Amino acid sequence: MQPAVTRALIGIDIGGTKTLGVALSDTGEVLGKIWEPTRAGVDIASHAVEMYHALREQVTGSGVTISSLGIGIAGLVDVGGRLHRAPNLVDADGLEICQLVEPEVDVPVHVDNDVNCAALAEIESGAAVGAPNALLVTLGTGIGGALIVEGGVHRGAFGMAGEPGHMVIEPNGLLCACGMKGCWEAYGSATGLRNLAIRRAKDGDLEEISDAIQGDFEQIRSEDVTRTANQGDEQSLAVVDEFARWVALGLANCAALLDPELIIVGGGLTSDWHLFGQKVEDSFRELLVASGQRSLIPVKPAENGEEAGALGACLLGRTS
Ligand SMILES: [Zn+2]
Structure with missing residues (x-):
């Protein structure tokens, strides 16, 4: 008999100094977590790809299927996933985050501002409930x-x-x-x-x-x-x-x-x-x-x- 397949979502928060990746089950349980220093320029995108695969590796062994990758980033991001201005990230202005990351992963990619992402967490389970x-x-x-x-x-x-x-x-x-x-x-x-x-x-x-x-x-x-x-x-x-x-x-x-x-x-x-x-x-x-x-x-x-x-x-x- 096949084990029950659980769906999980991966989220990566790219901040001025640290980048945090998390795998979250569809029941709200944190299945994996990685903290690393934030990289510069286009390496921000390749770092997100690496972190996605590392988290995927960590959790898929237990029969979990990853359904999407979300990226929160400290800067002005448009609805198409382009980072227009990021005063606290090095050489990152103008990066097409979504376009760079999506071909390297096997799930849909969503990109938003980091504080908008934090707000989603507060809505789901926090002060905004x-x-x-x-x-x-x-x-x-x-x-x-x-x-x-x-x-x-x-x-x-x-x-x-x-x-x-x-x-x-x-x-x-x-x-x-x-x-x-x-x-x-x-x-x-x-x-x-x-x-x-x-x-x-x-x-x-x-x-x-x-x-x-x-x-x-x-x-x-x-x-x-x-x-x-x-x-x-x-x-x-x-x-x-x-x-x-x-x-x-x-x-x-x-x-x-x-x-x-x-x-x-x-x-x-x-x-x-x-x-x-x-x-x-x-x-x-x-x-x-x-x-x-x-x-x-x-x-x-x-x-x-x-x-x-x-x-x-x-x-x-x-x-x-
Ligand atoms: Zn100002």
Whole structure:
């Protein structure tokens, strides 16, 4: 008698530094997982192919059939799977990911933005369960976003919706990695926290951090600020408070446009949510238009952690 054949989906999340591949059974069980450093340029595509075959090898021995490959990637991706702009990946702008990968694998390939993928994971099993109209914002090196509309991810006319990091919130403000000035991302991401800390240190503030680096302000990292804030340093806590207000300002702008029932905050900075989450919520209420007259919009952290992008990439094959 033949063993029961189980279907599985493979998802690969290509981030700025790490690439994670996951094989997920159709009952939601993680069957295999691979973490590796992200490669550069066209090697991103060959790496995805290699990882697909390695995961396939891992799971097919047990009678599992792979039905699709989903790829989430940190950049602007169109509906045809072309990566237009990826500021955090090396030499990857313009890569035709889908065209490069599909001939090398034996299943359909779906490509989307990494945060859109993370949103699929939150919808399936996370913070967006029971909240079909929500906004996911990720605070990491930059700011990513995904619009959860009527239980699905809204991709816009060309697949590039949900990029709030480059809304300009301070004309002629701090320089952003995209080349513009005053983008939300230059204030409300890990890069933003660093920017705010450098600005304060140059003004003679943040003495503990400044002393440790002997005044070489460019050495300041966002982790220095969160570490000293966690130790109770008042000046670092003040920077974190300022940072939280900038995060809240961007969220209030997003909410004015979208009227979500919930805002989910993901990304690496959520590990320090205890430092700034309450401040973000309080400032968000203060800054949101008519917040006293409208339904409360909770702001809460995402639930799928750093595997969200790969898990959601698996689901691309199921939902498209
Ligand atoms: Zn920008």
